[in-house]
Amino acid sequence: MINMAVVLNQVNAPRNVFFFAMPEHSWDELIPSDLPLVHAHAVYLTMGLSISLFGVFSLIIKDKLYMSECIVATIVGIAIGPYALKLFNPFETFGESFPATFLELSRVVVGIQCMLAGISNPGNYVWVERKSLLFALGPLMCFMWVVSSLGVKAIFGFDWNLSFLIGACVTPTDPVLANSIVHGSFAEKYIPQNVRLLLSAESAANDGLGLAFVFIPLYLSRFPIAEGIGWWFVKVVLYQVVMSCILGATIGTIALYLLKQSSQRKWIDKESILGFSIALALTVMGSLALLGSDDILACYIAGLALSWDKWFNDEVAESKIQEVIDTLLNFSYFLFFGTAFPWSSLGSGSIPSYQYALFGLWVLFLRRLPFVMLTRSLLPSLKDMRQAFFYGWFGPMGASAIYYVFLLTHALQVPVEPLLPIVFFVVLTSVIVHGASVTFLNYGFLEPERKKMLRRQSSMDREQTLEHFNSLDPLPLQNTLTYVDERPRVVQCSN
Numbered sequence: 006m007i008n009m010a011v012v013l014n015q016v017n018a019p020r021n022v023f024f025f026a027m028p029e030h031s032w033d034e035l036i037p038s039d040l041p042l043v044h045a046h047a048v049y050l051t052m053g054l055s056i057s058l059f060g061v062f063s064l065i066i067k068d069k070l071y072m073s074e075c076i077v078a079t080i081v082g083i084a085i086g087p088y089a090l091k092l093f094n095p096f097e098t099f100g101e102s103f104p105a106t107f108l109e110l111s112r113v114v115v116g117i118q119c120m121l122a123g124i125s126n127p128g129n130y131v132w133v134e135r136k137s138l139l140f141a142l143g144p145l146m147c148f149m150w151v152v153s154s155l156g157v158k159a160i161f162g163f164d165w166n167l168s169f170l171i172g173a174c175v176t177p178t179d180p181v182l183a184n185s186i187v188h189g190s191f192a193e194k195y196i197p198q199n200v201r202l203l204l205s206a207e208s209a210a211n212d213g214l215g216l217a218f219v220f221i222p223l224y225l226s227r228f229p230i231a232e233g234i235g236w237w238f239v240k241v242v243l244y245q246v247v248m249s250c251i252l253g254a255t256i257g258t259i260a261l262y263l264l265k266q267s268s269q270r271k272w273i274d275k276e277s278i279l280g281f282s283i284a285l286a287l288t289v290m291g292s293l294a295l296l297g298s299d300d301i302l303a304c305y306i307a308g309l310a311l312s313w314d315k316w317f318n319d320e321v322a323e324s325k326i327q328e329v330i331d332t333l334l335n336f337s338y339f340l341f342f343g344t345a346f347p348w349s350s351l352g353s354g355s356i357p358s359y360q361y362a363l364f365g366l367w368v369l370f371l372r373r374l375p376f377v378m379l380t381r382s383l384l385p386s387l388k389d390m391r392q393a394f395f396y397g398w399f400g401p402m403g404a405s406a407i408y409y410v411f412l413l414t415h416a417l418q419v420p421v422e423p424l425l426p427i428v429f430f431v432v433l434t435s436v437i438v439h440g441a442s443v444t445f446l447n448y449g450f451l452e453p454e455r456k457k458m459l460r461r462q463s464s465m466d467r468e469q470t471l472e473h474f475n476s477l478d479p480l481p482l483q484n485t486l487t488y489v490d491e492r493p494r495v496v497q498c499s500n
Contacts, residue, residue, distance in 0.1 A: 037469075044098035051093050055081050056336050073185040075403070076440030078336040079433065082343015095345045104415040107345065111408035113335030114338045115212060116304045118180040118404075120286035121330065122209035125306020130148045130202060138387035141207040142214060144383075148376045149400070150176040150218050156367035158359050161423070166226040169421070173218035174410055174428045175206040175213070175368060182439065183208035185335050186399055200396055203386045212405045213302020215248065217241050219409050223417065245299040252293060253303030258308025260285050265316060270282060278317075278325045285311065301408075338404060339436065346433060350426035364427065365434035398442070402435040 059066065059077055068071050086095040099106045124341045131138060154172030163171070188191060188199035208278055220241045224233035264281065265272040289307050293300035313319050351358060377397030379382070410428045415421040 008365065017447055021164050031059055032047065032168055046225065047093055048098065049084055052337055052340060055085075055340055056333070059336060065198050070242065073182075073440050074332055074336045075182055075339045075436055077342040078339035079436050082340040083346060084343075086344035086346070088346075088348045091345050092180060095341065103345075104411050107341075108408065108415050109412035110338065110341065111404050112294070112300070112448070113287075113412065114181060114334050114406055115179075115404050116290045116301055117283060117286045117330070117334060118184055119209040119212060119301055119305040120282055120289070120308040122180050122184065122205045123305045123310075124282055124312045124321075126202060126309060126312065127318065131206060131309055131312060134203065134206070134386050137384045138206055138210065138381070139202055141203070142211055144380070145373070145376060146176060146211050146218075149372050152372050152376075153368055156364055156371070157427075159425075160364045160367065161356065163423075166222045167424075169222040170219070170413070171424060171427055172376075172412070173215065174406050174424070175402050175431050176218055177215040177402075177405045178204070178208040178211055178400045179405045179435075180205070181335055181338065181405075182401035182403040182436065183399070184331055186439070187400070195386075196395070199386050199388065200392050202212070203384075204396060204399060205414040209305040210302070211309075213299045213305060214246065215405065215409060216245055216299050216302075218415065223413070223419070242263075244297075247301040248296075249293055249299035250306050251297075252298065253306030254291060254310045256285070256289055256303070257307035260307070261311050261313070261317065268320075275320075278320050282311065282317075282321075282329070293478050301405075318446075342407065342432070347426050347429055350422070351430065356423055356426075361427065361430045365431055368402070369434065369438055373397050399439060401439045402432055406432050 022071070035378040055078070059074060059081075066074075066077060084090055085092040087096065096103055121200075148168070150172050152172075153175050154165075154169040157168040157171045158165065160321075161168075183204050185194060187205050192201055220237055224237045225231065228236060260281070264273070264278065268278070277394075286304050286305060289303050290300045291305045351361060374397040377393055378390070381387055381390060384393065384396070387396055405427050410425050414421045414425060
């Protein structure tokens with residue numbers, strides 16, 4: 006039983022006892038000294054200040070320097086990280102939970118971006134452009150995997166299983182970096198819509214399909230060939246890929262039905278509709294991750310189902326919530342990536358630094374661009390060689406590659422070295438090169454496209470103007486103004 010006398014004595018105790026017990030002129034009761042709290046507050050400060058400063062100069066950075074928020078965030082992260090200014094050290098902050106933290110952060114960022122990419126595809130876009138998408142997710146993705154793996158084998162000399170494992174990590178096109186290129190005022194101004202939509206759809210879909218390429222060398226290294234292929238087909242193709250598509254479509258369809266019914270009955274407000282896609286992405290990720298299925302692919306399929314009849318798109322058309330979410334997610338994630346970049350592994354490992362550089366160039370120039378240029382006729386969404394070059398060049402590697410690295414090293418117990426430093430270096434190369442190359446491609450490739458778009462738009466405007474005036478009723482002849490000697494007069498006309 007509680008002794009009420011003791012409780013009352015504690016309540017009635019002099020209030021200044023606490024202050025007399027503390028050292029004179031001490032601030033310990035206000036300033037936290039617990040290291041986890043200090044690290045957390047340092048994260049808030051660095052991220053908030055960096056995003057705020059980027060917002061102040063965002064128009065200059067994006068529209069004048071043609072730099073995305075990803076490259077700026079990475080540079081800032083490297084500057085404030087443990088190898089430069091030492092303002093934030095993620096390894097000390099998270100300790101042994103750093104791999105799990107980075108894995109789940111990558112999962113959330115990629116899953117939300119895949120959901121938003123599915124919603125941004127207008128209506129039945131996937132069905133209309135199925136030929137281009139099937140080619141991009143089939144032959145093109147296989148080519149990227151094989152070429153990347155051959156590069157690992159030729160440059161680093163690893164065994165075939167490890168080479169194909171590293172190649173699988175850098176195969177998917179990253180939706181985070183792709184969305185930073187294909188969305189926003191710069192993309193709408195310079196990049197044709199057909200290229201933007203195809204790049205966005207491919208980057209979201211092949212992220213989930215990347216699991217199939219990651220698990221092939223993993224199963225072949227742990228089981229005999231026939232047994233490994235059998236388990237790969239059952240566990241990966243059927244259970245993860247096929248089931249995630251079914252569950253994603255089901256969840257997205259049910260969510261759309263509930264939203265429509267709630268909207269018709271006036272049960273939901275506008276703000277809840279705008280934030281519904283993020284909540285749905287978290288729901289899909291949590292449920293399928295618990296089932297051990299492909300939650301990334303399911304997010305994209307659920308986004309497609311949610312926007313299939315364009316009802317949801319019309320509801321959120323006037324808002325800029327996707328651009329806001331893109332900026333916050335992209336900047337925060339790549340700021341964290343910059344602080345966590347393993348510089349020590351690049352300089353002190355058994356792999357010479359020049360081999361990292363060679364592999365980065367191999368992936369940038371051979372992984373995707375030659376195949377797209379040679380097979381442009383099999384991509385009907387692309388109208389000419391200029392669009393094919395842009396689409397083939399901008400196949401960035403980012404958060405999805407990091408997600409697969411930590412999935413292998415943390416969840417599947419694959420050795421960290423040399424997998425992690427190689428993939429991190431490729432991601433850094435992609436962020437910088439793809440982010441900076443927009444400036445050089447602006448006048449050579451994007452500016453002609455913009456002029457063509459403007460001419461097409463002006464032609465459409467003239468046609469719409471003519472149709473508008475032709476549709477008007479003729480003016481009455483009586484009291485019509487005419488001009489003689491540049492002076493108006495009224496002419497009486499008789500029938």
